[in-house]
Amino acid sequence: MKWTQTLIPTLREAPSDAEIVSHKLLLRAGLIRKLAGGVYTFLPLGLRALRKVEQIVREEMDRAGAIEVLMPALQPPEIWQQSGRYETASNVLFKLKDSGGREWLLSPTAEEVITTLAANEINSYRQLPKNFYQISLKFRDEIRPRFGLMRAKEFIMKDAYSFDTTDESAMASYKKMYDAYTRIFARCGLKAFPVEADTGVIGGNYSHEFMVPAETGENEVVFCEACGYAANIEKATSGIPKTAAREIGAAVEKFATPGVVTIEALSKEPYKVPANRQIKTLVYIADSKPIIILIRGDDQLNETKLMARTGVVAVRPATSEEISPLLGAKPGSLGAVVNVPADAYVFADERIRGANDMTTGANEDGFHLRNVSIERDIKVHEWSDLRTVSAGEPCAKCAKPLKIRRAIEVGHVFKLGTKYSEALNATFLDADGARKPSVMGCYGIGVTRTLQAIIEQGNDKDGVIWPLNVAPYQVCITPLAVAPESEAMKLAEKFYAELTAKGVDVILDDRDERPGVKFKDSELVGFPIRIGIGEKSLAKGEVEIKPRHGAMQSIKVEEAVNAAMKLVSDGVAK
RNA sequence: CGGGGCGUAGCGUAGCCUGGUAGCGCGCUUGUUUCGGGUACAAGAGGUCGUGAGUUCGAAUCUCACCGCCCCGACCA
Known part of the structure; x- marks a missing residue:
């Protein structure tokens, strides 16, 4: 072309x-x-x-x-x-x-x-x-x-x-x-x-x-x-361990937490409940039905896993307006211990299975519950893996840190x-x-x-770097003079015919443009191999072969086609 | 659909706040020049300033609506 x-x-x-x-x-x-x-x-x-x-x-x-x-x-x-x-x-x-x-x-x-x-x-x-x-x-x-x-x-x-x-x-x-x-x-x-x-x-x-x-x-x-x-x-x-069991504590105890509506706030003074001893209670709407999700305070819900578990078409977080009538409290004070509607389906993450001595919302604005033992105090309908893995957790297979x-x-x-x-x-x-x-x-x-x-995956500051197999053209012939009678153009035509005959996809840059423009364009488009033909090297009987992602080399005119073929058959030079 | 941003010549942009002649670079056309890394000089062409309404003597500029585009989120090859 x-x-x-x-x-x-x-x-x-x-x-x-x-x-x-x-x-x-x-x-x-x-x-x-x-x-x-x-x-x-x-x-x-x-x-x-x-x-x-x-x-x-x-x-x-x-x-x-x-x-x-x-x-x-x-x-x-x-x-x-x-x-x-x-x-x-x-x-x-x-x-x-x-x-x-x-x-x-x-x-x-x-x-x-x-x-x-x-x-x-x-x-x-x-x-x-x-x-x-x-x-x-x-x-x-x-x-x-x-x-x-x-x-x-x-x-x-x-x-x-x-x-x-x-x-x-x-x-x-x-x-x-x-x-x-x-x-x-x-x-x-x-x-x-x-x-x-x-x-x-x-x-x-x-x-x-x-x-x-x-x-x-x-x-x-x-x-x-x-x-x-x-x-x-x-x-x-991941192979992250379950929540450590502690001695079963006393009965569930309600305590006042005015203004505390985040995991982080509850983990600070004066409450000092670490996030990993909190149960995060989320309400989602799954195909228009509300479901309750329990997950550890320091974990993030994975919505895709939730969807896979529930088998529904769409899930979304419930709005505050939907939650309040359901659980009797606003987000920040939610829990699944008391005041949970009988028909509400409760999903819980495996990581908190068997956990006790946990703290969660009381379903009453401004109050939380401590000493919660999940299996004792919460009716969980279904346990499954619902959390999102984080970098650094141990691999489930070999325990090395995940990336x-x-x-x-x-x-x-x-x-x-x-x-x-x-x-x-x-x-x-x-x-x-x-x-x-x-x-x-x-x-x-x-x-x-x-x-x-x-x-x-294949580019640098100058443009695309095509792998040879998918490049629009494998070789770009760049004569620096394009008048039909010029040596450079005659040679370019000859190379073009020979390489084409050998089954190589070749493009000949026959534009009457400055060398800089042609070089820049060939690099921008990213042809894997460029053959530059100019008067200076032609005087020495040479042309230049430049892999897109490699060093330019001068080569004798009569060896140029073979050299290009070698680059093509090698899958092109590094 | 929710949140954020942007629409001015083919591309990139200034001008908008503070209303009054639409400007620059690249590209394009013509000529000269240059001839191995986006040449230089000169002359040119190219604009409903996204669309519509409003405010105003006057709108690219202010207001409203709509349309389009981009980014974050939900969706997926």
Whole structure:
């Protein structure tokens, strides 16, 4: 490709609506342009890089035995009602009507469609296992699109869906995808690692996310360097000890705490109740029903865990106005010992199970209770892990201190079980003549997000540093004179023809620009290899080869093509 | 949706508080110049100051509403 024939609108300065480095570089390097919030046009260079990522994904899916299909973006709501997600995923669904008034959805994912397909086309265990995938536009009415392609209303996702006869077979399908994902991200030049994950609205019971470490990531990952444990903080647990038991104290005693409405205030003079001997009482509204949560004073509730436990669609903290009539006191004096409505469901965190000598609110403004022994004094309906892990806590597996870092989620694999196959009748006839629902898995890669993650991970002050495998062009030939009869341009054309013939993606910067402009632009866009051709070195029979992320070297004209080929085959120089 | 911020030329911005001629840098066009790291000089084009209403003799500037964009939170590939 000749530079002047394509469109590479580089920018000296980033538009002010870009915040993070990868978003700025996507714009500055002329890869994308915004049409509206969360909606982008891919320019020629951005599209080339995107296609390369897609191709890697496609090759690895095929290699893992998945088969490519293409499902409609326009979907009828009936199948979503059947699966139950018309309600549970309602907040991200784009809904529209055709001219006849019939309602449609824009696909945010395709479990319903693929399961309907499987229900119709798969009848026998002999047809299984099968794994279908597609690479297509997805639509989600994100509450807040942000960071360019990171969270967009419209994005490209690879989604795959496996159907198996048994749980064991489904695990094998899962493992194949897990391994394929590991290869995909490695081939994209990304340092991505798998972590245990919550399953969210997709459902299912076993799941890993693939994470790219980045300060700008929207996720927090808890990990152990010693044993390799890693989990999304929404799911992570630690080996932190339970609350130390003390001698069962005297009977519960009410004491006045005027004006004390925080854990911290109660831990100070004159009360001096340490936060770890306090029970924090929270009221949440779970799908419009109030629930009471008990957690240790120095712990933080993990709302994702709460949602997973309750199985509801949405939880939110109750307002003060909702709490007062329920418990008879305002937040700050709440407890679950006395005056708890009989129908109020009480969840308690495992860490305070068996704890005694605790202090909690009296459900009376300005009073607390001491000597509370949880099992004796509180009716807990359900115990579970509800707390958020903090950095430094001991790993549950090896007791070494856990660390926390931020990351970008680029892929997610789920073991779904039979949730969708049962709802949508995707059954098969087994060898024993019994009709059974297929055991499903689903597997997603945010392709456009992966592209941005590559940039977020590979850049410096001068611009993007593309891994060779996904660079829009691998080699940029930069003649410093562009008149057709000039030595530099003639040689550039020759290199261009030879490298192209060898299957290398080459761009020739034939713009009549100053050398500085060309060098700056090639670094901004981030081509892995630049071949500079100018009169000075040409006089010595040499040209320059400059890896984007390495030192420039002068090389004899006749060796230039081979030298470039070597860099390409080496996967490019450090 | 809650909280915060911002809308002035393609991009980045000044001007707004204290109402009166819309300014600068980059980019773009033309010419000269330069020719190995975003050259220099000159001449130019380009603006409904987000939209609408209001206050005023007069509004980019003050008031209100709406729209859009960005950041923090809930949601997720």
